[in-house]
Amino acid sequence: MIGRLLSERYKILKYLGGGMSSVYLAEDIILDRNVVVKMIKVDAHDEEKSRLRFQREVQSTIQLSHPNIVNVLDVDETEEYQLLVTEVVDGPTLKQYIKENHPISIEESVNLAVQILDGIEHAHTRGIIHRDIKPQNILLDGENRVRITDFGIAKALSETRMTETNQVMGSVQYISPEQAKGQNTDERTDIYSFGIVLFELLTGEVPFSGETPVSVALKQISEKLPEIDDYRKIPQGLKNIILKCTEKNPADRYRHVDMILEDLRKYDTIDTPYMHSDAEDGSTIQTGKINPVPKVPGPSEDPAAGPPEKKKSRWLWLIPLLFMLAAAGLGAYMMFTQEDEVTALIMPDFQGISLEAAEAGLAEHQLEMGEVIEEYNDTFEAGEVVETRPRSGVTVEFGTAVDFIVSAGEEPFVMLDFTGENFSDIQEQLNEINFNRIDLTEAYSDSEPGTVLSQSIGPGEEIRPDEHNLQLEVSRGVEPVEIVNYAGEPYETARDELEQNGFNVTVSQELYSEDVEQGAVISQDPSYGSFLPGSTINLVVSIGPEPPQNMLYSTTVNIPYGEEEDADEDDEENPPKTVNIHVEDANNPDIDEVFETFEITEDTTHTVRLEIEPGETGAFMVEVDGEEVIDEEIPYEE
Structure with a gap:
């Protein structure tokens, strides 16, 4: 059932318990909230009629909206079950609370009793009788507020699968005598059950118990309530309320809940013991003085007995019959x-x-x-x-x-094989299986991170998951490899070792180096640390010392104009002379060729540039109007 989706809306999460119904915690996937789903099976022999009756009875409970009543959120059905969906109340039942906190103070007991009555009264004024008031159906939320649950279920079931056999609803320790006898019930049956609950709330015990449900039902019908003072001294006003609520004859009880509330408000002002009226003769007797049930007499043979005695005999014959009806009710x-x-x-x-x-x-x-x-x-x-x-x-x-x-308990779960699956893909499935605990350990492997490598419970094993812990070994992925710094090592050595460890190797640069011999590693990126195989390591490799470079030579020479020729005094400037510059260097191997030519009219400075190869000599020559005026050789200097 766990994981099943009901009505395309309620996903079953956890089994909570059972009674009149199977109760589950579920997720409302539409409104994204947790709810309680009660699954109730109806009479298969009168299915359609039973469903209609159930729907009619339980639908009426949706109208109940009160702080002391658990809200009914939805009523639905499947092919097998009727569904009652209620809110989740996070807290103990009153039964658990009494067990864990007894003795509960008088003040708190009265406060809880008032809240219970407020909830019951709200339902009674709307024509709804609970018929199964008991501490197990009363919850306490986080604020210690009473929340009554299961209104309508008892009546719904009593009219469906239990009508033909007159089965009595409710827990036998709290049912009224009329319920035990299978008789019609009204709101006073809830009042009787409340009286039993109040007795337990104050004393910590139920008044009637026995080895079998039948024996308890017989006590509900015939035995007087135990003396409350034997359990605990409580105010007389509270004792009177309990005694009046638990009268065997419904006519002797409170007629309405508001009457109990009125007496509760003034319980501490009453010190007179409770007196009740005998329904048979109208006389007033002390509570608890009910005579024991007489044995069934044999047939009367006294003719003088007359009709009155026969009437009495018929009444005595009914008493054991009532006992049998109580047994029938169970x-x-x-x-x-x-x-x-x-x-x-x-x-x-x-x-x-x-x-x-x-x-x-x-x-x-x-x-x-x-x-x-x-x-x-x-x-x-x-x-x-x-x-x-x-x-x-x-x-x-x-x-x-x-x-x-x-x-035989839950069907054993046949363990699945999760190896090779990614844990993130199976996590939800594992949660639904409901193992007691799932422990994860990680290990390096060639598998992708998160892959299940092994499991503690072998595939095919039959287990009850909630009784087992599951250990899964999950891959962390490939183990990182530590690299060393190969600076100064031969490139081939670095490459071979890195590739052997699964790394990709690239030569990012080849550089001249005066310090690192040719073919050795100058530097690497990354230089050290642990990295996953498949990562790329970049190497910078030496190509040896840098070879000598051409010398760039630059000099400024003064080119003389020479003697001035005769000219008219009126001439403003000398006539121009032609200057030819010849260069011999790395770029100009023939000094006979004119490298540069220009004219001058006076002494002029000029910069000559040469590029001289290592071990060679450069030269330049300057001619003015064909006459050599400068001739120099420049040796290569490092």
Whole structure:
């Protein structure tokens, strides 16, 4: 059931428990919130009618909106179940709270009682009777506020799968006498149950208990309430309220909840013991002085007894019949002939109890143990009865052999093989399997990071996940490799070692180096550290010392104009003379060729530039009008 999606909306997360229904925590995937889903199976023999009755009864509870009532959010159905969806109340049941905090102070007990009554009154004024008031159906939220749940379920079920057998609803320790006898009920049945709850709230104990549900039901019908003072001294006003709420005759109880609330407000002002009126003769007697139930008399043979005695005999004959009706209300219905001879019974309901308890119940009802069949079941604990054959509610003869379908617990989960899967892809699936705990360890491998390498529970093993821890070894990916600095090492050595460790090697630069011999590594990037194989390592490799460079020579020479020729005094400047410059260097091998020519009219300075190769000599020559005036050689200098 875990992980199942109901009504395309409610994803089942966790089993919470059972009673009248199977209760699950679920996620409302539409509104993105957690809810409680109660799954209730209706009578398969009158399915359509049962569904309609259920829908009618439970739909009415949606109108209940009160701080002390758990909100019903939705009513739906599947092919198998009726669904009741309620809000989640984060807190204990009143049953748990009493167990953990007893004794609870008078003031707090009264406060809780008032809240319970406020919730019940809200429902009663809208025509809704709970019929299953008990501490297990009363929750306390984070603010210690009372929240009553399961309004309408008891009536809905009593009109569906339980009508034919007159099965009584509610927990037997809290049901009213009229419920135990299978009689009609009204709001006073909730008042009786509230009185039992208040008794337990103040004393920490339930007033009636027994070895079997039948014996407890008989006490609800016939026995007086135990003396409260034997458990705890409480104000007389509170004792009076409990006693009036738990009167055996509904007519002697409070008629409406608001009457209880009124008495609760003034409980500390009352010191007079409670007196109740006998419904038979109208006389007033002290509470608890009810005479024991007389034994059934034999047939009267006294003719003088007359009609009145016969009437009395008929009344006495009804008393054990009421006991039998109480047993019937709990699944052991006795069928009588007109002569009062017991011939058969209604098959009791053993669902949810242990096989040992069921076996004792068979003996109690004069039935025989038949075949015991174990089946996996995720609703009932291992060893609990799932169903019987014949089924509960049918008429069976005494001595009938009853076969039991007994839960073997949840069906074992066949372990899957998660190796090779990425953990992120299977994480949600693992959470749904609901292991007790999942532990992860990481290890380097050639697999992608997150890949499951191994698992502690082998594929195919049958397990109960919630009883096992699962250890998964997950890949961290390839282990990083530490590199060394290869500066000064031969390039081939660096390349071979790096490639052997899975790195890519590139020569990013080749540079001259005076210090690193040719073919050796000058530097690398990255220079050191741990890196994943497949990373690229860039090397700078030496190509040896840089060879000598051409010498660039530059000199400024003074080119003389020479003697001035005769000219007229009126001439403003000398006539121009032609200057030819010849160069011999790396770029001009023939000095006979004119490198540059220009004219001058006076002494002129000029810069001559040469590029001289290593070991060579450069030269230049300057001619003015064909006459050599400068001739120089320049040797190469480093």
